[in-house]
Every structure is written in C-alpha cells, then in structure tokens.
Amino acid sequence: xxxxxxxxxxxxxxxxxxxxxxxxxxxxxxxxxxxxxxxxxxxxxxxxxxxxxxxxxxxxxxxxxxxxxxxxxxxxxxxxxxxxxxxxxxxxxxxxxxxxxxxxxxxxxxx
Numbered sequence: 738x739x740x741x742x743x744x745x746x747x748x749x750x751x752x753x754x755x756x757x758x759x760x761x762x763x764x765x766x767x768x769x770x771x772x773x774x775x776x777x778x779x780x781x782x783x784x785x786x787x788x789x790x791x792x793x794x795x796x797x798x799x800x801x802x803x804x805x806x807x808x809x810x811x812x813x814x815x816x817x818x819x820x821x822x823x824x825x826x827x828x829x830x831x832x833x834x835x836x837x838x839x840x841x842x843x844x845x846x847x848x
Contacts, residue, residue: 738832741825748822752814784840791833799826 746760753760764772771790778786805811806819 738829741829745822745825748818752812752818755814756812781840784836788833788836788840792830792837795826795830795833799823799830802826 750760775783775786775790802819802823806816806823
C-alpha cells in the first residue's frame, strides 16, 4: 500500500507541475489530528483505530476520484489519473475491510 501511495503521489505531483499547480508539502490539520489520535493508541486499540481510519479514508477518496474522473471541468490528465488510480484505491479499500474483519473479535474484547 505504501508503494502504491508513493507512486500515485509522484504521478499527481507531475500532473500538478505540468498544469502549473503546487502540491501541498504538509498534511492537513484534520490529517495531523488523526495521526495524533492514532499515536495515543497501542496494540488492539491502535489496530482498530487504524483499520477504521483506512476504511473511511479510502471510501472518501474513492468518492472524490469518481467525481473527478467524470467532471469535464477538470483537466483531462487529472481525469485520466483518477480513472487509472481508482482500481488501486478499490483494492486498498478491500484490504482495509479485510483488516477490519480480521481484528473484529480482538477489537471487541479490547473494549
């Protein structure tokens, strides 16, 4: 997943540069807050919080990419990027769902 995200980020940076846009170099305030929340958890609590965040975040990104690939106001290169990246995002969502399912019993007992 890390490799896929790194490759996607490089492609997006290249498209942004070609289109004359800058890509943010820092995480958003909400992403930073989520990282801090995750850092406070350990063991099964971390696993539950992480898998929940991954599932939610991938669902949100998939919705954004689906809109982007169909919006004629968006640059063609960015629409192609969204269309090409969606299958990988769907695979990551599936992985996040499997992660949640694999730890469901352990997470329930952790309270």
